[in-house]
Amino acid sequence: MPDRPDIPLNALRSFEVAARQGSFTRAAIELRVTQAAVSHQISRLEDAMGLVLFHRTPSGLKLTDAGQALFPVMERGLDDIARMLDRVTGGQPSEVLNIGAVTTFAACWLIPRLEAFAKDHPGITLRLSTNNNRVEIAREGLDAAIRFGRGHWPGIEAHHVMDAPMSPLCAPEMNLRTPADLRGQRLLRSYRADEWPTWLAQAGEPCPPLTGPMLDSSVAMADLAAEGFGVALLPVPMFERQIQSGRLKRPFTTAVTLGSYWLTTPRDRRMTPALNALLEWMREA
Template sequence: MDRPDLPLNALRVFEVAMRQGSFTKAATELRVTQAAVSHQIARLEDLLGVTLFLRTSQGLVPTDEGRLLFPVLEHGFDAMARVLDRLGGRRDIEVLSVGVNTTFALGWLMPRLDAFREAHPEIDLRIATNNNRVEILREGLDMAIRFGTGGWTGHETIPLMATPFAPLCAPEMAARLRDPADLGQVTLLRSYRSAEWPGWFAAAGTPCPPITGAVFDSSVALAELAASGAGAALLPVAMFERFVAQGQLAQPYGITVSVGRYYLAWPSDRATTRAMTTFARWLSGAAPADAAARA
């Protein structure tokens, strides 16, 4: 296979601009001017014969070509960094890139990362959050923490935490809710998993009312809307304990329903590294213990 004769510096500038989402932020990371970043991107676009970014009034928007190129470059630069670190004397440091469902990241993982890093200084753990839709190889990741059934073709999985769902809403709204049927009088905020509310009402022994309105792909967004008084959201309670403890959300009913759990996943054909094994062992030990403590 012929290797393209492209300038490494321009490729690096593009990778940073994609990751930062801004020429200004890319210039700061690279310690160059914004004009220099723009020049390198324009040069790369000319050499490739494609447009990598659209400059809009809303900011920098990557094109399909840009999105296709980015994960390849990110993975390549990370691989080069690992080798250069070893050549430079950091033989004990291994980079581990993990994609994490945003709800799990905010509700459980992030407060515990310092403990993991203190226990495992030999691992440079890099977290990238997502809305549960993630392509591990395409996005240059080693592993991902996802919510669902765990039956993802071509992936190995380790079950982590079962997180029962229950309605959560603003405390003022919760004070008006006595019986599960009362939820029919408020707005039911819904996610893209359409079976969740019918499943909860079935567990409550109450007919599910018609559910209409916007569909959200983020439990964090649903929680913020519920806290603002916009309606009731069906959420994994364990991930929003902080909201409840701070009085932003309340749980009017003790009835819960299981719609899935969190899993650690990685491609079946990927060789397992020492860092992957260490991270998986740490998660398996920490997450179930916390889950059991809540039961």
């Protein structure tokens, strides 16, 4: 067994929380101490190790190479200790997951299923925040983020959740029989400029000049389409409930897949049992 020096446990705990939260301020809130106390513990640890663990930058804390090497070891060790304490004390294992999610996925797919997730996994508490697909996991104190895209983000490990084939959706009273009927219609669009041209090419139609409103929310586009304001190109799985209820109509079967939904984590973090449970549950649901 290796010799154990005088291990500064409080300082190591402060380091793990600060590295996970990306901020001394948020670490202080979680630990219920002052920011100065967290800073003092980190300085003590750095002095004891003779290493710098954080770069202090205007955008927040950034782990040094030494910090990146230490963080997953500390995170894994503290998780193992927590699980063992639950086991030996007979407590109910529990874990809080702070999850960020792109608004469309959160509002249209995940939130309606949260009750089912809670029944299937009573030991996991889910705390959900929404974003517009731009998210910094560590800086925002998240465990993971659900994003839309092709699965490639710098420094990020992406776990596929589901594909999101896109097709035009409109108000039920709108009479669209063939893709050619889209000529002259107001085509609602997102900031991703390739969506309508790609779908129309798949349908065998030229793309007209796109002059309709540009929105950064698929939920807003769906609301406008349901009110008859235009035709929206949307990820169909996110709006199945509205289609089934008759609020929206899908006039064509043609669909294109320009991205998928992914559960994403920083590459230097391991997937916890609770995150794995959430990922598998979403895939099955």
